[in-house]
Amino acid sequence: MIRIAICDDEKHMSDHIRAFVSDFFRKKNREIQLRTFSSGEELLNYDGQIDILFLDIQMKGMDGLETARKLRAGKFRGFLIFITVLKEMVFQSFEVEPYDYLVKPVDEKQFEKTMERLY
Numbered sequence: 001m002i003r004i005a006i007c008d009d010e011k012h013m014s015d016h017i018r019a020f021v022s023d024f025f026r027k028k029n030r031e032i033q034l035r036t037f038s039s040g041e042e043l044l045n046y047d048g049q050i051d052i053l054f055l056d057i058q059m060k061g062m063d064g065l066e067t068a069r070k071l072r073a074g075k076f077r078g079f080l081i082f083i084t085v086l087k088e089m090v091f092q093s094f095e096v097e098p099y100d101y102l103v104k105p106v107d108e109k110q111f112e113k114t115m116e117r118l119y
Helices: 011-027 041-046 064-073 086-095 108-118
Strands: 002-007 034-036 054-055 079-084 100-103
Touching: 002 011, 002 041, 011 034, 011 108, 034 041, 041 064, 054 064, 064 079, 064 086, 079 086, 079 108, 100 108
Parallel strands: 002 034, 002 054, 054 079, 079 100
Antiparallel strands: none
16 A cells, blocks of 8 residues: 655645546556645644655745655655745755655646656
């Protein structure tokens, strides 16, 4: 079972990524557990295992980069994929070792390319 989390304060974007993720793993015939979070604070309060995390950078309250710093300082060693409109944050994101950096609106082909590489 692959445990996946999506953290984005925009519900429509979470739903969009959820659909991409579900479709990808359905095609691979792999069972997943999928959770969504609407803020960095909510994600940090979760104490379950996460294998793949899709994280927005620009969120109300704690931003995604700060959330990722706290996760990496703790126990999170999973795959981190940023999903954001902020192209200019790509180099800053390296400090938290993301697996990839996808720019919104996320293109399905680019998403699948990332996921095939990760899979």
